[in-house]
Structures are given as structure tokens and as C-alpha cells.
Amino acid sequence: MKKIAVIIAGCGHLDGAEIRESILTLLELDRNKCQTHIFAPDQNQADVVNHCTGEAMQETRNVLVEAARIARGDIASLEKLNADNFDALILPGGFGAAKNLSTIATDGANALVNPQLDKLIRDFHTQKKPIGAICISPAIVARTLADKDPVLTLGGHNQLLDKMMVRQAECTATDTIVDTKNKLVSTPAYMGNAHLHEIQMGIAKLVSQILEMCK
């Protein structure tokens, strides 16, 4: 049974994890009889956004506590994740990836990646374990592994990856981009305005390819 780590950054696409991308990832891992462990950083969210209006709310919420809604409580703090214990890593998207796991939302190509996550991505890569990245999360992988000459996608051609000097390939929501050398798989999901069943197809393909790449 393959052990897969999934990192989510809250609960809601405007200030946390994209819920649908997260659930569809968990669904495909479950269908493929994986042992899935979910992690989130135990820190305050960068912000809290009203998902009806898109406006900021004067509240403080914790990334791990909110992510536990998606995980139904079966979740651990990111600091407990050790690449040695897992076969692959998957990062669903949502603005939380750009706000809570990195500073991409504010700093773009100069973003900092959460140091624990930065180390984890390098660890999985060094151990030749595959990494799947969905939606905006490929930008995190790009920032961390830029020196490894990765190929990733954010859907359409995206200046963010240009500015990071990272190669990119255009991709629709039903498809994935595979970097065989670095064992990276990415799919754009909600980077565009695809239908939910199309996004499901892309995520199912990503999970299948990640599992094939596991040693």
C-alpha cells in the first residue's frame, strides 16, 4: 500500500485550500487504495476572506484547524511530515498555497516558500519520490526546484514561471504535464474556468501518474 502525503493550506479557495481540488485528490487516492495522510501548517492564515463577497473579514483563523474541515479531523501539523515515511507528495491548490504556504500572492516570482515545505519538496525530490502539484501549487515547486530545470504548468502561458526562469508547458484542466526527469506532475485545475468534471479528470490523471512513478 502506497503512503501519500497531501498538504492543504486551509479550507476555501480565496484564503485556503481549493476544496474541490483537495477532495478530488483524496477521492482518487482512496480509489487507488493508498494510505493518505493530510498535513497543514499550524499557523494563522494570511487572511480570512468572505467567499460570498470576496472581501476580507476581520477574523483570525488557523490554517491547520480550518484544513481539518476538509480532512474530517484526520490531519497533522506540517512539522510532523517526514519525506522518509512517504512514497509521494501532492499539493492541491487554492490561494492558500500562495498566501499560507508561500508569499506568491504578494511577492510573485520573488516569493518565499514556507521553510518546512521548501525542505520537504527538496527531500522528496532528492529521494526520487514523485511530487504532484495542482492549480497554483506548481509555482511553489518551481520556486523551490528552479535550479533543477523543472517543467511545470499553470494552464495557459504564465509570466510568473517566466520570471522564475522555469520552463512551462500549456495544459488544459483535463490533462497533466509530466516532468519525468524530476518526477513532477502538474495540472491546472481551477487556474482556468473549467468544469468540475474536467478538473476531476485532470486530477485523476495526475494521481495515476504519480502512483506509477512511485518506486
Next chain:
Amino acid sequence: MKKIAVIIAGCGHLDGAEIRESILTLLELDRNKCQTHIFAPDQNQADVVNHCTGEAMQETRNVLVEAARIARGDIASLEKLNADNFDALILPGGFGAAKNLSTIATDGANALVNPQLDKLIRDFHTQKKPIGAICISPAIVARTLADKDPVLTLGGHNQLLDKMMVRQAECTATDTIVDTKNKLVSTPAYMGNAHLHEIQMGIAKLVSQILEMCK
């Protein structure tokens, strides 16, 4: 194109909508090319629960605003839902159904159902439009339509339906119970401890049967 109304009661199974049941319902409706409209009551949640610990949090959250996380902002207040404009109604589960859409969590078989929802369920039923109910939501349908001699399921045999004097059938997460006369379909989903892909099968079957029942 069939128009389907989905009512969710927040975002998180302990104080709102069961997220996975909600997303899987939306996925199946999208796969079947339905026009889906999501609704939630514009009212404060009965409570806010920390999904890591299961303990109450000293916060106030609005059901509609939190449900918008699942809906990605594409949601309307329950008071705007009119059965005349839709072909079917689907109610995902989660404790929100028992706390925010009804008082089942505190009052059991004597629960009050949100008056708008109570009227909507009666309207869909009177217009011979199918109603799908997932997880604990069949108990809401049971409470509203008890005088119509419905048959519903909450998974295993459940005293709540006995006390409501409503007929029940046992059902696994991969399956559904169909009440042809009343055009009701129910599936237990997270009433038990089934795997996510099993719950997906039950919800896919429910959506398929609901769409077949649409005039």
C-alpha cells in the same frame, strides 16, 4: 438541461455541510450536464466547532458565508429558492443539516425543520419533483413528509426514524434507497465509516436516479 437545487448548511461536517458529500454531489451533477444552483440559509450557525479537536469555538459564523467556500461564491440565500424553477432538490449531509437546517441534533424526532426548507420540501413533493437526501438529511425529509408514508435510509436501522414513525430500509454507502411513490432517493454516505470512493458510488447512484425521475 435539468436545473437542480442543492442546499448546504455551512462548510465542515461538525458544524456545517459535509464537504465531501457536497463536492461529490456537485461533481455528479456537472458530469450529467445539469445546471446546478446552490443555496444556504443566511443565518448564524448553531455553533462553530474546531475540526481538529471536536470542541466548540467561541466564534460566530454565518451559514451562507461559510457554505460559499464549497460553492466558490456561486450561491444564493435559501429564501430565493422557488421549487417552481427547478427540476429536483438534493440535500447533502453533515451536522449542519441537524443543527442549522433543523433542530434534529438537539430535539431528535421532535425536531423543527427550518420553515423555508420545510415548505420547499413540501413544494417539490407536491410538484412531483424528486428529492435526494444524503447522510443525516433523510431525517429532515422524514420529519417534513412523515404524513406521506415515505421510505428512507440512515444506513443501519436508526431509532430516530422509528420515533418519527417513518419507514426505513438499511443501506450501505455504495447504494441508495428509492421511494418511487414519493420520488425520494436517500444514501447514507458518512453516517457510517465507509471509504470515500464507496460514498462517491452511492452519491453517483443517487444523482443518476434523481435525474431519471425528473419529468
